Amino acid sequence: MMRIAAVAHLAGLVLGLAACGHARRQASGEAPQVVVPAAQRLVVSVAEQMMVTMEGGIPRRLFRVSTSRFGTGDKRGTYLTPLGRMEVVDIVGQGLPVGARLKAREHTGEIVPVDAPGRDAIVTRVLQLRGMEWRNRHALERAIYIHGTPEEAKLKTTASYGCIRMGSEDIIALCHWVKVGARVDVVEGKLPAPNQLPP
Template structure:
């Protein structure tokens, strides 16, 4: 990642591999440009991220001498203008900005968000709390920061990262288990038992026929059944 800050545009651009990742409004010094002790100006040229402070601090956290005081300020809190939320401390890499680290030139959050987009700082690069928090998470120690007096360069936008939303589903083939052969019902009759039952039923029918009274003929006379010989 690399950062370019335009004094003329009052904007900061985050680049990756030469492509634009994001652009944020900023505020540079209201006292002009330069790198002089006691002048409260914004230095130009190539610098680097020397330190990052505020990893776990809440948004709006107030810092004094780079330490969290415990106070939290909302944007545009009246009468207050401290360093808040995050600090990215810069170190100069050229003769024209050699004093930047000693002068405590930061990229930092400010509660004076209404002044963002115009020169209003005392030498540092001011950003909105939400923007500095986002930038802080994307730049690493040693990242190059270039502050230029002219407009931001025209560069292509970075392509959005491709995400693989395809879920791979592994389907295991289950073995088909053969159903066990059905066994005969323990209560069902065997062939021999069926034969015996049939014989008993026939015997009962014969017995009932012998006990039945003789049937009358058409004249009302009772006809005796002659036994078979």
């Protein structure tokens, strides 16, 4: 709750500053700024096992996630979660029911219940990621995803095999909003304030 309040406070500050700037432009007779579609950004904190979604630099929503139990990195043949800037290159599973199992990004026809014993499947939706930096250049070939997991009891802990896991209802909500091309930043520390995000 404290983290949600902090993000809401940050959003209020950003909106307040934007409103002040708009008022100053009107008072000075400056032409109004043209509104362009806001850039989408997802920021994942390994330290907090949380994701914040942002649009135009303004925080929108917090989600619980789970990154690798083996740590961070991008070495081939490992189960590490890569750090740094990536982008969404595909969204798979739109319209599938909660718990729909995906293998090689195809629906198998199976539905896996939440917290089904002994199940560690990829379910519901997949956001396929491509690394945009040298340190995460293997992300696409390593099949690093943001995806739904049936192991929702393990969210907020390091439990995955390299991917970024989310609860099924959460990833459905995310996929209603996110578009191909959205930026994804995975940071080792805590979620940064909007003005402290990597450029």
